[in-house]
Amino acid sequence: MKLALPGGTQAFLAEYWQKKPCLIKGGIQNFADPLDANDLAGLAMEAEVESRLVVRMGENWDVQHGPFETFPSTDKDWTLLVQAVDHWFEQSQALMGLFDFMPRWRIDDLMVSFSVPGGGVGPHVDQYDVFIIQGEGKRRWRVGDKQPLKSKTPHPSLLQVEPFETALIDAEMAPGDILYIPPGFPHEGYAITPALNYSVGFRAPSGRDLLTHFADLAIDEERYNHRYSDPDLRPRDKTGEITLPELNRLKSNLTQIFDDEATLYRFFGLYLSEAKHELDLAPCEPAYHQEEVSQLLEAGVPLYRLAGARALYLAGVADTLFVDGEAFALPQGVAEALANSDAPDTALLAAQPQALEVLTRLINRGYFFFEEA
Amino acid sequence: MKLALPGGTQAFLAEYWQKKPCLIKGGIQNFADPLDANDLAGLAMEAEVESRLVVRMGENWDVQHGPFETFPSTDKDWTLLVQAVDHWFEQSQALMGLFDFMPRWRIDDLMVSFSVPGGGVGPHVDQYDVFIIQGEGKRRWRVGDKQPLKSKTPHPSLLQVEPFETALIDAEMAPGDILYIPPGFPHEGYAITPALNYSVGFRAPSGRDLLTHFADLAIDEERYNHRYSDPDLRPRDKTGEITLPELNRLKSNLTQIFDDEATLYRFFGLYLSEAKHELDLAPCEPAYHQEEVSQLLEAGVPLYRLAGARALYLAGVADTLFVDGEAFALPQGVAEALANSDAPDTALLAAQPQALEVLTRLINRGYFFFEEA
Ligand SMILES: O=C(O)CCC(=O)C(=O)O
Ligand SMILES: O=C(O)CCC(=O)C(=O)O
């Protein structure tokens, strides 16, 4: 499989990314479905996996949440959606790998849907960019321009918008076609024949996300204890007033927190490395000893990052690797190697004995694993 | 009673406030205890009132939390401390009123202690300014200079510091004496004869306080939904890196929240008007009708603010009154009248019929009350 974006990735991003939707016929050359409807149904039966079944009945919609034991016997108007398939289904890595030119921290997960004819989630607007890849089957997708549309919740867990008339894109998608949709563009898709769709979804924190999670860190780490102070206070008559200089001082008491860029950037590393969906994390039993890890690295046994695990480092401070919301101290270069490839260079790692302790810990925690013999 | 600070309040603040401790012999002229040890014990028996009993047994300390049913029968080495006495004991208003030249939002509460000889809480450091007023009895107080001192917790709910040798102030205090202590200066007091002490305490939010409570408001009000965006994204090799431009953009995504000064200042009003200790709040039964309130105001029946209730307004936007963590819309001038005096000018209020609805609500909620006939 090979990604073929119009004009190449750079031109594609410049023209479309976060700007306008784009239908890319044959966007994936030699496309092959990494899974089939049965695989997806199997995942939706697992308790750890997030899944939803959306059924349309004329004007009414029903939503059920997995894990499922059975699926509708009808062959019309339903779709099964499974989140974070990249975490649970090894074979989906190849598909995710096609997007390995995007910053890892911006990518969220791979959602996969299986729809029978007429199946879809209805018209809606997402807050994140998405590449929807057509797999097996045919599905008609419509994308409208950004516009004010009334929200609808035909079911408490189904957020839709009112139908949109004019479509920027209205197309029947075939295997290997890609539909790119930036945040805010309404879209809807209905299967024509039983169809698989793969959504490579992105994440983009809101101001509120950053604020509230940063506040959690401040609490956990008992930071920012500096108290308001006013040694220049003068007696006053209007004792019920908060004066303008006081408001300004309160403001700077709050905003001076953000002058501490080291903590703020560390927070970004921690927060953005946290997976939004459960990982298929299995600690090693028995645990590796450092010597074993060292031997395996020297023997060149391939090492992989756990699918879906996010390993990030900050520009300029590549001696800390952020993995799933935790910081790990590693020699400069090792963090980069572990973060920039799904299969880090074992020769490079073998040459860094100072990294061994932390690397052994990461392996024993399940974030990296050796290829089994 | 009259406050007599050295050189007057203005000179006192300029020289001492938040700078250095000061013993003010005879700081309150014609001092009269607003309560006695029995009154305080009575308060400590109430479930709504926060109280502590601190007992010293040689090197060991014991702390019990109220409400209490009995008190130690020994006449040595214990002290009973009651928080927010100003909320619960009407007669303490006169004492609080002496500090009515300080911004109301900076004042926290009146803590009162009764100590038998040898009683005290041990050497400690507070994070807030305090005026400790000596009432009935005699107590020896020592205050040391700001210095690094090891923390000690001789009991899980008693935070002390190791003993400090040199004292800036070492004095036997008599009724009407005041000891002013800025944040950070270690101090300890032991009763010589059974003694009452009145602590007028201040509050000063930390950066963390402001951050975490502001984050709560952002959640409650679903604010700051703007998401990170990067329409200028380019393909990259080092996909595990969060680049410097990205870190900066994340930072500004977070800090741009504080450009919204209207919300931030409103937050300060809400947060700083919230009492830290429970209020003696009793909704009116039966509730007043607006017409009754109007008649009472016109008849000049005195109106009072509930003791301990915080009513604040922001400079420049005096058409919102913040009371105990809520905002109330009121005509310009009315908010000032309600905030700046414990007994607001009823003639002024009577002349503002547009204020009647909100004022009636505030009265029915129990934040303001008419003098009973
Ligand atoms: O596959 C589907 O039915 C929904 C896909 C979609 O709307 C999305 O990924 O944003
Ligand atoms: O009255 C007491 O024993 C404690 C007073 C005190 O240390 C304070 O108010 O800061």
Ligand SMILES: [Co+2]
């Ligand atoms: Co969508």
Ligand SMILES: [Co+2]
């Ligand atoms: Co103290």
